[in-house]
Amino acid sequence: MRARADGRTGPQGLPRARVGLPPSQGALGRGPADSVALALSGIEVKYRARRVLQVDFLELPAGRTLALLGPNGSGKSTLLRVLALLERPDAGSLTLLGEAVRDGEGQRLALRRRTATVFQDPLLTDQTVFDNVAMGLRFRGLGGGEVGQRVERWLDRFGVGHLTGRRARGLSGGEAQRVSLARAFVLEPEILFLDEPFGSLDLQGREALALELEVILRDAGIATVLVTHDRGEAQMLADQVAVLLDGRVAQCAPVRTVFERPASPAVARFLGIENLLPLTRSGPDEVRIADCPIPLVLPSGIARPLACLRAEDVHLSLEGAPASAGSVHLAATVVHVVPYGVPYRVHLDAGVPVIALAARRTLDRLGVAPGVRLVASFDPGVLHLLEDDAPVPPLPLAHRPG
């Protein structure tokens, strides 16, 4: 049983995955060892002396879903192959289902047989659908009627029960991926590894299958590691998200935290937060965006603050229109308008570049076109503050301290 609606924290209210921390005091309050499906520390993978992956610490509680989210080449698939015991890391240690993973192939095989992996492409063998789904059970030495029942049950569960006698080569992409998922679930694994499981599907098929998978995962309660570059998939399926950038975990936190409070500008940019507005201190208790004062108290310790602001939180209105109280109003000029999905993206110049989302109707009402002057408003409460990570421009010699 998984409680997904409530707080996304572990049994003791601790964050369920910690990054960059050794499993020290924080881990002591945990339940029995088997409540952690998977834990790793100090994992490093090198290809030809180039380090492609370095993860200090990561763990996945039993029954939860962890998304490894990152752009192409960020090392997320490599990490999945290491976790699924399909690739040996150059350094580090791994614990799966309470067992420390050793070098011997015997133990690795035994542990692999308690897990299952699904890749982006269905990778079905040239056999019938039934034989494909039965394959893993037969690897485990099972046979007879039990295999048949389990295979049929999971084919039905993924809506492809009618294909059981068909040859796998003739299936459509969507059917093949459903068979591929059934082939993993039929094993009733204790940990499931999904590497971009919808990557080979078109947008519609992708959404439909993701929705189904969400329900099945919730019912089955299998600890799952999901590799994806798609933020929506991570939001839909995961409890916990680890954002991988350049082979390192840039943030690991419950899914809402990651999306609402990204840990760094790099994470915020990857998550698609359109506006990272530099804040300037104009007085002891005053900060500004461009020339506009913001009613905000800067926490100490942030030297070069950036404010994350989602485009959908920016409201556009005409100059001189009645303003809502408590909002920040930036005078802005439209630079250009880009149709992007259903809402349009409006690029503005408010002293700093600002992006807003608006429906076609709003654009018509406001007469939005390049050069038009508007007011861009937002609730300062939605701002999330970060430390700028861009290199500091060098100070003129005369002002250099010390």
Add this chain to the structure above:
Amino acid sequence: MDLLFDGITHGVALILRGDPQVMEIMWLSLRVSGIATLVSLLLGVPLGMMLGQSRFPGRRLALGVINTGMGLPPVAVGLFVSLFLWRSGPLGFLDLIYSPAAIIVAQCIIALPVVTGLTAAAIQQLDPRLRLQLLGLGASRLQALRFLLREARFSIIAAVMAGFGAVISEVGASMMVGGNILHYTRVLTTATVLETSKGNFDIAIALSVVLLGLTFLVSMLLTVLQQRGAER
């Protein structure tokens, strides 16, 4: 023209009559080349799989050598095998020269690179992630290997056909290491050369027709095997 026509009618008559000499030679050819193909299969398929899917230093060189070996001239093989098997040669104590076993050895050397090279190519054509997928479903390394072999089966049957075709049709090596001894090491190709040089065109034609027919039958058998799997 008469010569050709007479030769063909006599040749066909010899086959239809089941001429004991022709039959004897045919069976020896089939046995020798069959065993040679089988041995090269047993060695070449595992070797080809290893070359096809593992990465180790010198792999490219090994593949290059194997691919060169696919076009190995049978006379050159015959020469070197002879040098080794002659009474005075390093392997002379085995007393194999001018025996069917010597022909098998030479034909193995001809077929092995063909089978190995084509198997390696077949394995490399498979999606490299298929092996990871099989392991990810709980296959042991051996089980994964078996499935990969199964996926590549059509290409591997083609490799068998190519290997058999190469050895059943070669003449140089059989002649040099077997010696074309009547009732002992005379195979279809060496007999055809001999009978042609003696002017016995009817026997030579009969032998050629048998050789062609044999190659056709074996290839057909393997093709049926291959396509039965493909069409299902």
